Amino acid sequence: MTETKRKRNFLKPLIIGAIAVVVTGGVGAYAYDKYETAQRAKIQEAYSNVKMNVGNQINQNNNNGNNNNNNNNSNNGENGANSNSQNTDQSSNVQNNNNNNSTQQNVQNAKSQQEIRSIVAQAISTPEQNINFVKIKPEYEDDFAYQNNGAPLYVYDVEARANGLEYDVVVDAVSGKVLKVEIDN
CATH class of the missing domain: 1.20.5 (Single alpha-helices involved in coiled-coils or other helix-helix interfaces)
Structure with missing residues (x-):
């Protein structure tokens, strides 16, 4: 028992x-x-909430301002005509340079890191002060070469944390166009 x-x-x-x-x-x-x-x-x-066309909107606003300036110059009489012909000469030189270096991007026109922060904030629909930017790194990226005649594209690789999520954003450094957004928790 x-x-x-x-x-x-x-x-x-x-x-x-x-x-x-x-x-x-x-x-x-x-x-x-x-x-x-x-x-x-x-x-x-x-x-x-991601907005991919943020960079294009900023460029459109800048282009509208440039078009208005060109129109104002043409309405200023002879001085306006002279400056327009100078602008035409300069733009044809730029076009010739672009044809010679069609695979090279003009990195002198690259956006600043502050502009990139603003673009990323607009893209992820979050106020900039609520975003912790971990990395903002300019680099040449082969993944987007098809947009640059086969040459590596100059981009900003941005890692940011907001809303309890991690965002990996790739922004064209010259145009400011958002090319890719990946979100992880």
């Missing part, structure tokens, strides 16, 4: 421990699944 009692005392904690592990594992899996579902929804919402 003592042996039977010992076997029962030995099995009872094992069975209770096994049940506890199964229940705890099930609850943990359920909680993890809920967490993953919430994170996926958060990332999906962040992607829906």
Whole structure:
């Protein structure tokens, strides 16, 4: 009779421990699944707020201002005509240089890091002061060579943290166009 009692005392904690592990594992899996579902929804919402054409809007605003200046110069009489002919000569020189160096980007016209911060903030629909910029690195990127006649494109590789998410953003350093956005938790 003592042996039977010992076997029962030995099995009872094992069975209770096994049940506890199964229940705890099930609850943990359920909680993890809920967490993953919430994170996926958060990332999906962040992607829906991304604006890829931010750089183009900024350039369009700058171009509108330049067109207005050219129109004002042409309305200023002879001096305006002279400056227009000078502008035409300069633009034809630029076009000739562009034809000679069609694969080279003019990096002197690259955006500043502050401008890139502003573009990224607009792209991810978050105020700039709420973003922690981890990395803003200018580099030549082969992935976008098709946009630059086969030559590496000069871009800013930006890593930022905002809204509990990590953003990897690639911005064209010259035009300011947002080329790629990846979001991770």
